[in-house]
Structures are given as structure tokens and as C-alpha cells.
Amino acid sequence: MADTEGMHLEVSGPDDREIICSLPPSCPADNRELIRRHIDIPADLIGMLDAAARRDAKRCREIGQLRQALKSKGGKPAKDYAAECTMKCADTAFRRFLMERHELPHPATATTATTRVKSILAITSRTELNESPAAAEGWRIIIQEFETWRREG
Template identity: 40%
Template structure:
């Protein structure tokens, strides 16, 4: 994914992850006349935030639990994102694969003698040369490349129409 594909939400999540990765995971609450949010231990212990008595109890609880809640939410998000990725992969694995109309057309041109006879009778095609057959079929379908049958809905419809015409011709014989 290049920089232009990154959404504002993804940028914000990356900034949150960066700050969390740089921050200590060792937090504690201490009361020394005031509630203090601390990080580190022993000599490395530092007061990060002092919560005054005037702060409402619910706000104090919210602020004092922010570090633990923040890391917990990031961990939970990662677990859920992984489950989501696995579920999408499973859906993809179980989903029917789209038909490869390009390959189907190429196979009919190369190996289906009835299809060649159909082209000869209905479209006045000299079927002695595979390259000539493929060129004429591309012309009939108004495409430059067989791969368009998989990428262009109109080309696919033209192929399905030609194939249906062939099936009808074959049943009538």
C-alpha cells in the first residue's frame, strides 16, 4: 500500500501504535496525598500525572486506567483484526472462483473441432491455422486480447452470446 492509499483513520491508528510502542507498559497508581499515575520502578519511577481531589471520581477512574485500557484495546483490536483476516481468507477459499472465459475461449479455438466447424459454417472462417482462428474470434468478439473476456463485461457478454449460438448450432445438428 503506498502513501496515497492510506486513509486518515489508518494514519491515526499508526500514530496511536507508534506512541504506544514508545511508551512504557509498566504503569501504577500511587497515593501520596494525591492520586498519581506512575511509570517505571524504583529509581526509574516517574510521576506522569497527578489527579487532584477536585476531579470527579468517574473522571479519575477513567484517567487512571487509560494506560491499561489503551494497551488492552490495541491488543484486542489486533486479535479481532487477525480473526477478521482469517474469516475473509476462509470466505475467499470457500467462494466459487470466477470463470476464466479467456481460457475457455482459447481452449475452444484450439481443441474443440465442433467449434471450429461452427466457425467455418457460420462465420466463413478458414480453420486450418490456429492463429487465424484466434484472430477471427477476437474480431467477432471485437476485442484486442482474449484477457478482455475476463475484464470487460461487454466482451464477456459477446463471448457468452457466441458460445450460446454455438451450443444452439450444435444441438440443431
């Protein structure tokens, strides 16, 4: 299509025709002819950009879904809370915290500390820390309390 503004190159899209290039009257005739004869090149480039934009939008949606799933798990990647519990219960400072804040009887051992943690969280096995969201949340709260106690301590 040509008008007083120059020559416009159009492509047919899924909805309607779209101007993809406007050449002013001052554009040399050879350049206008080159672009006119090879209109498929810019059209293909625009198609590739559209496809890339669709892929990018899809990836952004997937990232959003993954972030939402991560947030629903407490905002942290899956963690082996059962193993962490074993290590914390073997820690003298953690056992002292349980004695002071959660009525763990003295003398405290790793075994009695583990039993007390399971009692506090109302679970029968440490593996529930990895399987039950409620138990995992309770464990994270205990760890937060422990860290606060240690800083104040």
C-alpha cells in the first residue's frame, strides 16, 4: 500500500492485516524494492518474536506456579526435617532450650529430647516431620523459638 506518507508493507495476521514497515518517500527506490521483494523476512522475524513472546509468557506462568507451590510449603524448599531433628536433639544447647522452655526432664539425652519433641508436635515418628505440613510447621516454630532463645541467652 502506498500513500502520501510513503510505502507501507502489510502482512495478514490471525485477526487482520497489520502494517509491519513504513518507508518514507525519501527511501531510495532500490531499498524499497529490496524490502518489497523480501517481505517474508521481516514477517518471519515478527513471527519468531511472537513465538518467543508466547514461550516467555508460558515460562513466566510456570515460574509463578512454582513460586506459589514453594510459598505454600512455607516459603522454603523441601527439607529433611527428620534429620534436622535428630541433629538438634543431639545438640546440648537445644536440649537445654527444651528443658527451660518445654519441660524436658533433667538429665536430658538425645533420646529424651526426641521423645519430647514428638510429644510437643503430637507425632509418633520423626518421619512425620517430612510428611505432615502441620508437623513441619510446628517444627519450624520450635526452631525459630530456639534461635530466639539462643540469641537472647
